[in-house]
Amino acid sequence: MAVKAEVQQIKQRFGIIGNNAALDRAIDVALQVAPTDLSVLISGESGTGKEVFPQIIHQNSTRKHGQYIAVNCGAIPEGTIDSELFGHEKGSFTGALADRKGYFEVADGGTIFMDEVGELPTPTQARLLRVLESGEFIRVGASKVSKTNVRLVAATNVNLMHAVANGMFREDLFYRLSTVPIQIPPLRERGAEDILLLFRKFAGDCAEKYHIPSALRLEEEAQKLLTACRWPGNVRELKNVTERISVIEEKRDISAKILRFYLPNMNIEKLPVPVRPDDQKIFNSEREILYQVLFDMKKDVAELKKLVHDIMAGNIQHVAAENTYSSVPALAPICPQQIQEAEDVEEEEISLADTEKEAIRKMLEKHKGKRKSAAAELKISERTLYRKIKDYGLELYAR
Ligand SMILES: Nc1ncnc2c1ncn2[C@@H]1O[C@H](COP(=O)(O)OP(=O)(O)OP(=O)(O)O)[C@@H](O)[C@H]1O
Numbered sequence: 001m002a003v004k005a006e007v008q009q010i011k012q013r014f015g016i017i018g019n020n021a022a023l024d025r026a027i028d029v030a031l032q033v034a035p036t037d038l039s040v041l042i043s044g045e046s047g048t049g050k051e052v053f054p055q056i057i058h059q060n061s062t063r064k065h066g067q068y069i070a071v072n073c074g075a076i077p078e079g080t081i082d083s084e085l086f087g088h089e090k091g092s093f094t095g096a097l098a099d100r101k102g103y104f105e106v107a108d109g110g111t112i113f114m115d116e117v118g119e120l121p122t123p124t125q126a127r128l129l130r131v132l133e134s135g136e137f138i139r140v141g142a143s144k145v146s147k148t149n150v151r152l153v154a155a156t157n158v159n160l161m162h163a164v165a166n167g168m169f170r171e172d173l174f175y176r177l178s179t180v181p182i183q184i185p186p187l188r189e190r191g192a193e194d195i196l197l198l199f200r201k202f203a204g205d206c207a208e209k210y211h212i213p214s215a216l217r218l219e220e221e222a223q224k225l226l227t228a229c230r231w232p233g234n235v236r237e238l239k240n241v242t243e244r245i246s247v248i249e250e251k252r253d254i255s256a257k258i259l260r261f262y263l264p265n266m267n268i269e270k271l272p273v274p275v276r277p278d279d280q281k282i283f284n285s286e287r288e289i290l291y292q293v294l295f296d297m298k299k300d301v302a303e304l305k306k307l308v309h310d311i312m313a314g315n316i317q318h319v320a321a322e323n324t325y326s327s328v329p330a331l332a333p334i335c336p337q338q339i340q341e342a343e344d345v346e347e348e349e350i351s352l353a354d355t356e357k358e359a360i361r362k363m364l365e366k367h368k369g370k371r372k373s374a375a376a377e378l379k380i381s382e383r384t385l386y387r388k389i390k391d392y393g394l395e396l397y398a399r
């Protein structure tokens with residue numbers, strides 16, 4: 001079946017890579033439903049690419065000039081979620097120093113995207129059902145009913161039907177939300193072509209972002225391996241793996257043997273020891289910091305190696321005192337063991353990710369799964385902790 005021109009345009013506009021039929025169908029449904037005011041429920045495993053869909057719907061609706069607000073229901077503490085969504089009156093709880101509008105009031109005439117909607121506490125589910133059915137809501141601490149006109153797009157990476165069966169999610173709300181369901185396929189079902197297209201895209205982006213002269217290429221066997229992987233973390237995981245290889249490996253042609261090391265469930269992720277990055281640089285994310293650190297370290301190690309070899313080959317007779325590498329034992333005779341030690345710097349690896357994961361797991365256990373107090377003791381925001389729990393698959397330890 002020929003793919004509709006509108007679907008292709010959307011893919012280009014929103015940077016969606018892939019030609020899988022189920023993905024095309026999902027985009028097509030999003031386009032069809034966009035001009036209506038129907039609620040949409042986007043389902044799909046974590047990392048499949050759900051986040052772009054509410055934007056496609058909003059941008060192609062009559063509400064596109066209205067507000068678009070994205071709310072991550074799982075990241076807002078239970079105690080404040082009603083106030084965040086529906087607002088509060090001054091004095092309604094300690095800290096409510098003034099009246100505050102909630103997202104449903106701010107987004108009047110626009111769209112709200114409620115991500116991880118399955119995480120909503122039960123009382124909030126009742127309030128949400130009411131606002132969806134009648135447009136009515138009450139600010140926390142108020143007695144007066146307010147009205148709003150909001151289109152809702154929700155997303156979930158858990159099976160909401162199961163949540164309904166387990167009594168965790170209201171059945172009436174489930175049916176109200178999923179007037180139009182959109183299912184995003186997992187990466188393993190999207191076929192080899194999409195996996196390779198995505199790899200190429202991420203490798204290209206990464207080369208550009210980190211100023212690497214050429215992008216990664218996969219040898220034939222490596223392509224087979226990449227497409228045979230089950231990708232439990234879907235596109236997000238493929239993106240992370242591609243970035244990691246791109247930054248850590250010096251070679252641009254990646255063999256199956258090298259690739260195997262980075263694939264999920266095939267090997268333990270290991271990252272070299274970090275050194276301090278250049279303070280003047282501005283980084284957007286922790287991952288970027290880590291990559292920059294790896295780059296700097298790789299450069300240092302390469303220079304060190306060259307220096308040691310040059311000394312061995314007799315190319316350098318003397319290392320000036322002010323030389324940055326004066327700690328290299330260049331003035332004394334060098335024995336093979338010393339060279340081996342210098343080269344071992346490159347091999348010395350600790351698993352940063354594993355260490356962090358373990359620290360977070362322990363902290364969650366200590367705080368009996370409470371994200372708020374665990375985040376406070378870890379001195380990170382609850383949102384960051386939430387993301388890390390997801391990245392490391394520690395959901396079982398949190399609540
Ligand atoms: N088809 C695609 N083309 C290009 N990039 C994609 C595609 N699908 C997903 N991505 C990228 O993969 C990453 C994960 O996607 P996204 O955040 O939408 O996942 P999600 O389905 O919302 O996962 P979760 O349920 O864990 O929130 C993002 O960086 C996104 O840009």
Ligand SMILES: [Mg+2]
Pocket residue numbers: 050051115
């Ligand atoms: Mg998401």
